[in-house]
Amino acid sequence: MKAHTLFRGFYQSDDGVITDIIKSDDQGITFTATFTIPSPLVKQFRSHPEHLIFSERSRIARLGIMISNEPLNQGHFTNDKVVITMVASSVITGYPAFHQLKPFFSKGLKIGRLAFCDPATLLNANEVLEAVNRSEMKLPASTSISSSGDILIAPHNVIYKIDPSLDKETLGRILLRKDGRELLKFYQNRETVRQIIIPPGQGIVTTCSMYLNDHYVVLQNDMNRFGELGYHLPATILDPIRTRGINIFLEIINRSDQPIVNPMIPAKIYRAARIEKDLSMVPADRPARFHSYETLRAFEKRFDKMAPSNCYYLNKPAAILPLDGPDIGNADLYINGPEKYCENTISVCATDRRNFRPDSRCPHRYAVAKIPFDTLKGPVPLVLKYFPNFQEHHDIMNTVYKGSINAMYFFEPSFEHGPFLSQQDHHRLQEYFALGLNVYWISSLTKQLMIYTERDGMGYFVIPEKISEFHKSMLFAFYGSNKILSEQGNKRLGNLIKELIRFWGKNIGFVTGGGSGVMEMANVLARENGILSGANYLEITDQPLVSEMDFCQIFQASCRHSRQKWFEVTSFPIFNVGGLGTLEELGITLCNMKLSISEKVPLVLFDTEKSGYWNGVETQILSMIHSNRAPSWAEENLVITSDPNEVIDAYRKQLRLF
Numbered sequence: 001m002k003a004h005t006l007f008r009g010f011y012q013s014d015d016g017v018i019t020d021i022i023k024s025d026d027q028g029i030t031f032t033a034t035f036t037i038p039s040p041l042v043k044q045f046r047s048h049p050e051h052l053i054f055s056e057r058s059r060i061a062r063l064g065i066m067i068s069n070e071p072l073n074q075g076h077f078t079n080d081k082v083v084i085t086m087v088a089s090s091v092i093t094g095y096p097a098f099h100q101l102k103p104f105f106s107k108g109l110k111i112g113r114l115a116f117c118d119p120a121t122l123l124n125a126n127e128v129l130e131a132v133n134r135s136e137m138k139l140p141a142s143t144s145i146s147s148s149g150d151i152l153i154a155p156h157n158v159i160y161k162i163d164p165s166l167d168k169e170t171l172g173r174i175l176l177r178k179d180g181r182e183l184l185k186f187y188q189n190r191e192t193v194r195q196i197i198i199p200p201g202q203g204i205v206t207t208c209s210m211y212l213n214d215h216y217v218v219l220q221n222d223m224n225r226f227g228e229l230g231y232h233l234p235a236t237i238l239d240p241i242r243t244r245g246i247n248i249f250l251e252i253i254n255r256s257d258q259p260i261v262n263p264m265i266p267a268k269i270y271r272a273a274r275i276e277k278d279l280s281m282v283p284a285d286r287p288a289r290f291h292s293y294e295t296l297r298a299f300e301k302r303f304d305k306m307a308p309s310n311c312y313y314l315n316k317p318a319a320i321l322p323l324d325g326p327d328i329g330n331a332d333l334y335i336n337g338p339e340k341y342c343e344n345t346i347s348v349c350a351t352d353r354r355n356f357r358p359d360s361r362c363p364h365r366y367a368v369a370k371i372p373f374d375t376l377k378g379p380v381p382l383v384l385k386y387f388p389n390f391q392e393h394h395d396i397m398n399t400v401y402k403g404s405i406n407a408m409y410f411f412e413p414s415f416e417h418g419p420f421l422s423q424q425d426h427h428r429l430q431e432y433f434a435l436g437l438n439v440y441w442i443s444s445l446t447k448q449l450m451i452y453t454e455r456d457g458m459g460y461f462v463i464p465e466k467i468s469e470f471h472k473s474m475l476f477a478f479y480g481s482n483k484i485l486s487e488q489g490n491k492r493l494g495n496l497i498k499e500l501i502r503f504w505g506k507n508i509g510f511v512t513g514g515g516s517g518v519m520e521m522a523n524v525l526a527r528e529n530g531i532l533s534g535a536n537y538l539e540i541t542d543q544p545l546v547s548e549m550d551f552c553q554i555f556q557a558s559c560r561h562s563r564q565k566w567f568e569v570t571s572f573p574i575f576n577v578g579g580l581g582t583l584e585e586l587g588i589t590l591c592n593m594k595l596s597i598s599e600k601v602p603l604v605l606f607d608t609e610k611s612g613y614w615n616g617v618e619t620q621i622l623s624m625i626h627s628n629r630a631p632s633w634a635e636e637n638l639v640i641t642s643d644p645n646e647v648i649d650a651y652r653k654q655l656r657l658f
Contacts, residue, residue, distance in 0.1 A: 009272030064095030480518025
């Protein structure tokens with residue numbers, strides 16, 4: 001099963017694509033789409049087509065396009081493929097007309113997925129209420145729960161209008177690019193209204209707030225049963241990964257001859273499937289088997305005993321592990337450097353080893369290039385002492401393309417910088433991930449084996465057993481000083497974390513800078529309370545690093561500002577008492593909200609020591625607003641308090657949650 005199926009805990013097909021165009025005119029386009037079913041699910045999908053629904057891609061619905069499909073039956077199945085006839089049409093006035101979008105509705109366009117709504121996991125009214133009370137999910141404040149367990153969702157009093165500057169080229173980027181969904185938010189202008197009114201035959205795009213952890217909300221769009229309340233476009237699946245925000249988009253049309261005022265969308269709630277533990281350890285399209293931290297540390301001693309290479313600067317040994325069996329003691333070892341002793345002086349080596357141009361005097365002969373992959377019978381794991389440099393990266397990429405490597409282990413991120421990666425290294429990790437190469441770090445910092453994965457486009461090293469939890473949990477950015485808090489400050493911080501867990505449940509985690517003081521205490525409290533703890537480590541000298549983490553990323557000092565982008569995987573920022581670094585992070589966070597890079601959520605400045613510490617910042621921000629140098633929402637979203645209950649009240653009120 002693909003990673004999205006595994007982490008999300010809902011049985012889905014792969015992305016369906018258009019495979020044939022049947023008819024195209026100004027009214028719409030008729031086409032066939034093909035969906036591939038993951039092999040473990042084929043039997044279930046074929047046996048119960050009545051429980052399958054089509055959910056179109058959010059970006060397509062948010063452009064005002066409705067995709068309808070013929071009813072599913074057994075006849076649509078061929079082996080692991082499902083072929084369906086579908087019709088796409090433009091249904092929201094003011095959004096792009098279909099003739100603007102038609103060129104992109106061609107063979108190969110991803111349109112959505114088929115999902116299996118297992119009736120055995122459908123929640124009844126009591127189960128919905130219990131899940132809400134246990135903070136396993138957060139529904140909109142206006143939600144009604146029927147006796148059948150169905151819920152009714154009232155959207156925010158906002159509507160979104162499309163920016164008239166949206167041209168054909170931009171539409172193409174939205175529909176075709178991987179980040180097109182995020183790009184679209186820059187072209188949908190938000191307008192607050194007293195009431196949402198949908199005239200006959202028209203539609204609107206609006207939002208609600210919702211946070212899901214282990215449940216699915218399936219919006220209902222049966223015109224015969226719910227049409228009087230408003231008909232939601234077929235983007236009907238709200239899943240635990242995507243549905244954690246203040247702007248969960250809804251696309252509603254009125255198919256009657258009378259206006260609809262303040263529409264409500266009915267929905268059902270399903271419990272996410274329980275994935276087998278041995279499958280939940282790594283993404284499903286990657287091997288579940290890997291060597292242990294202890295085994296690999298023992299193997300490292302063989303590297304250390306190798307004779308020095310013919311390269312002046314450093315030894316960069318490599319090994320390939322056997323295809324079968326856990327015994328890696330006899331693995332073949334290779335070392336970098338030319339075959340003969342290098343005649344370059346140490347000074348030449350120090351200069352030219354970083355020069356990869358043709359005029360470099362360094363031979364750039366590395367261990368990876370010496371491995372006879374062509375003689376191997378299948379893809380093998382590669383083990384490196386150090387994370388690859390420029391030349392090694394290209395050698396590895398070429399070998400991955402040939403299908404000779406299926407995993408890469410490394411012990412040290414950098415010879416010069418220890419456990420810290422450069423900006424180029426982060427790009428290389430992204431390329432390995434895109435090619436499906438498993439990258440494992442045998443980390444001397446965390447004393448754990450960690451696997452590289454990506455969440456919201458940001459790469460992290462995660463303890464394999466925590467990877468599913470990492471992808472599903474809602475994260476808080478936790479900022480603060482490296483200075484130790486007072487006893488009362490620690491107690492106040494502990495009370496804050498307990499209140500966060502009480503309100504949000506245990507499917508949360510913290511991301512800190514991995515340092516001492518507030519960051520270390522937050523990490524300790526997270527572990528004591530059984531929630532995730534992560535860090536974005538930075539190569540600095542003024543504070544020790546906390547090593548016991550569930551997930552982390554590592555940055556050389558030259559990546560300091562880039563590192564801040566990795567905090568964008570979090571949903572909410574909390575600023576504790578801090579110094580200049582915390583002040584810088586506060587400024588970046590406010591600016592990201594202003595630029596719509598991140599959502600405008602409550603900005604909590606927690607006075608951990610109850611000393612009026614943030615009063616000056618509040619005065620400065622208010623002064624900016626009053627002099628028209630900052631937007632008014634900055635004041636509305638600012639929460640300065642030493643009381644954990646006020647933090648929770650702000651979340652409930654500003655996010656409009658049940």
